[in-house]
Amino acid sequence: MIFPLTPTLLSSFSPLALSSSSLPMLKINNIEVIYSDVILVLRGISLSVEQGQVVSLLGANGAGKSTTLKAISGLLLREDGAVTRGNIEFDGQRLDRMAPEEVTRLGIVQVLEGRRLFQHLTTEENLLTGALIRSDRAGIKQSLEQVYEYFPALPALRNKTAGYLSGGEQQMVAIGRALMAKPRLMLLDEPSLGLAPLLVRDIFDIIHRINKESGVSIMVVEQNANVALRAADYAYVMENGRIVLDGTAAQLADNADIKEFYLGLTAVGERKSYRNVKHYKRRKRWLG
Amino acid sequence: MNWQLLPQFAITGFLNGGPIALIALGIVLIFKSSEIFNFSQGQMLLIGTLSTWWFWAEEGLGLPLWAAIILGLTVSAILGLLIERLTLRPMTGQPLLSIILMTLALSQFLQGMAILTFGTTQRNFPAIFEVTSPYKISLPFFTYNNNPMMLILKQNLVWSFGVAMLCVILLWAFFQYTRTGLSMRATAEDHETAQSVGIRINHIFGISWALAGIIGTVGGILIATASGLDLSLPIVVLAAFPAVLLGGLESIPGAVIGSLLIGLTQGLVALPNNDFILGAEAAQVIRSSSEIIPYIILLIVLVIRPDGLFGQKRIERI
Incomplete structure (x- = not known):
């Protein structure tokens, strides 16, 4: 009997396809996530992140962005959530059902929403916890110096208790801690949350730099479409647990709906005042 | 009041607080890492101390004392690991109260096991330190x-x-300067974040239980070598519980200072002829209440400082 050679089978056998850079490192295939066995939060999400890419996940509150990240990092399990359909693959390895600490050890590190430092540890101790999964002493030291180079404000704070740092400083430590793990993919959950606009800009500039210099892939969840699109290569827009739009950052920044609803620009490109828009019109959604 | 005896009793009580501190530290260790208040600490150290005795005694293996102590500590570490693995890990996700009640049940189970395996007779625990010539220090003032x-x-x-105190310092250095210590401190702060940086928190819980077993047993051995060994040894936790609460459940220095304070008050209460205010009869009552006094102090302190003397403040920053 002859097995039919499907295109997917073919490509997985071809060495050319394996070495190709367009092979996604992270692939989410049509996942459905349910919390506490009853609350359906994600209704079939598919997305992929390629090696060295920055991917943004945009959307309003409650769209399911953070849940998507938690499904990847495994933290979903801690909140009584489960992937009930579809699967998540990282370099061909299934991630759904894997404990969060094991996902981290594979090289996927999440920077949790709201920074979540170890409050009573010092700045440097917080950074070092990021490297607990590594055992190369020299490499860890080198990473620490690299983090201090990315965030020049941190060396002066190295012995300060992390809980007393400012919001911006805490975000830097949180990103630095993730970098200490030498991740292959970094998941950032709303790094702009509660930060002054200028600081948000700085943080995204550094995210961009980290991506370009160390080649780590980054997936960032944001409500602030403006900064997120500037730093990203590719973006997905989520609403009500579904992906409603996706494209390269340039395509999305050009999209009329995105302009109107996320960037606050009219079709001509000028800023418009929301005072002139009728309330019901503002509530437009892609899905009814 | 017989004030001339005051320094003698105060210092004796204070020094008595040392072994109590070790037992209190075991409780704090487990509480810090997993928010479980371990009611079976006393029985864990009973089994550790009894095994140490058995490894040393003629009726047992008859090993030299140092080897017996090392083996006894190993037994208590394994016991801690087993308790964590067999009874607590299957309960992950259950309400904390059920888990805490489980430790209460464990304390009864372990006490029963101790009776079954070692019997109820009073044992002569070997003297580790010189018993005869006590230190005599002349007081300056x-x-x-x-x-x-x-x-x-x-x-x-x-x-x-x-x-x-040496054990306390070693433990502190372990937390401060080793990678495992750092993992433990991180886990104590926030389980979710600890997992997200790749710490296997189940391993950390196991290590905490093993460590708690070891230092508890060191405390148990120190007490047994001074006052003999029988099945009432676990009663020392009645001094360790208020010490832990007094210091603030999550604080390691708090547990040590709390224990020393408890020792000190117990020493002062035992002071003979302290009939200076209330008369001889009341003094007799006070003297025989050294087990209750720590709890009275605990009550007063908790009313004034609900987090204990050194309880960790939650840092809130938005």
Whole structure:
């Protein structure tokens, strides 16, 4: 009997396809996530992140962005959530059902929403916890110096208790801690949350730099479409647990709906005042 | 009041707090890492101490004392690991209260096991320190009938205290300077974040239980070498519980200072002839209440400072 050679089978056998850079490192295939066995939060999400890419996940509150990240990092399990359909693959390895600490050890590190430092540890101790999964002493030291180079404000704070740092400083430590793990993919959950606009800009500039210099892939969840699109290569827009739009950052920044609803620009490109828009019109959604 | 005896009793009580501190530390360790208040600490150290005795005794293996102590500590570490693995890990996700009640049940189970395996007879625990010649120190400012006052301290009291404090320092250094220590401190702060940086928190829980077993047993051995070994040894946790709460459940220095304070008050309460205010009859009552006094102090402190003396403040920053 002859097995039919499907295109997917073919490509997985071809060495050319394996070495190709367009092979996604992270692939989410049509996942459905349910919390506490009853609350359906994600209704079939598919997305992929390629090696060295920055991917943004945009959307309003409650769209399911953070849940998507938690499904990847495994933290979903801690909140009584489960992937009930579809699967998540990282370099061909299934991630759904894997404990969060094991996902981290594979090289996927999440920077949790709201920074979540170890409050009573010092700045440097917080950074070092990021490297607990590594055992190369020299490499860890080198990473620490690299983090201090990315965030020049941190060396002066190295012995300060992390809980007393400012919001911006805490975000830097949180990103630095993730970098200490030498991740292959970094998941950032709303790094702009509660930060002054200028600081948000700085943080995204550094995210961009980290991506370009160390080649780590980054997936960032944001409500602030403006900064997120500037730093990203590719973006997905989520609403009500579904992906409603996706494209390269340039395509999305050009999209009329995105302009109107996320960037606050009219079709001509000028800023418009929301005072002139009728309330019901503002509530437009892609899905009814 | 017989004030001439005050320094003697105060210092004896204070030094007695040393071994209690180790037992209190075991409770704090487990509480810090997993928010479980371990009611079976006393029985864990009973089994550890009894095994140490068995490894040493003629009826048992008859090993040299140092080997018996090492083996006894190993047994208590394994016991801690087993408890964590067999009874607590399957309960992950259950309400904390159920888990805490589980430790209460464990304490009864372990006590029963101790009776079954070792019997109920009083054992002679070997003397680790010199028993005869006590230290005599003349006090500088106190005099009695124009003679300088002497402080008489049993050698094993002083050395037990020294060993206990050495253990405290070692434990502190372990937390401060090792990678496992850092993982444990991180886990104590926030389980979710700890997992997200790749710490296997189940391993950390296991290590905490093993460590708690070890230092508890060191405390148990120090107590047994001074006052003999029988099945009532777990009663020492009645002094360790208020010490832990007094210091603030999550604080390691708090547990140590709390224990020393408890020791000190117990010493002061035992002071003979302290009938200066209430009369002889009341003094007799107070003297025989050294087990209750820590709890009375605990009550007063908790009313004033609900987090204990050194409880961790939650840092809130938005």
